[in-house]
Amino acid sequence: MSIKVRELLALLGIETTHEEREEIDRIIEERTGLYCDEGVDLLSKEEFLEIVYEAKRRIRKKKAEQAIYSYY
DSSP states (O other): OHHHHHHHHHHTTOOOOHHHHHHHHHHHHHSSSSHHHHHGGGSSSSHHHHHHHHHHHHHHHHHHHHHHHHHO
16 A cells, blocks of 8 residues: 555545555556556646545445345
8 A cells, every 4th residue: 555645635634444544555556557646746736636536436336236246
């Protein structure tokens, strides 16, 4: 897990779960092609926030799908 990502989230006052931080790291690595600690330095604040909200959406969607399938 990325130390820089965790520090940046704290600096911005954004609370995330461990699962969300792992997803943020994955998205950064996908978009930059670099390890997340290196890739996060290439992102603007707006790009980083977009990634954070995308990760949160993915996790919410995943949990909703799991809830639906576990119902049946």
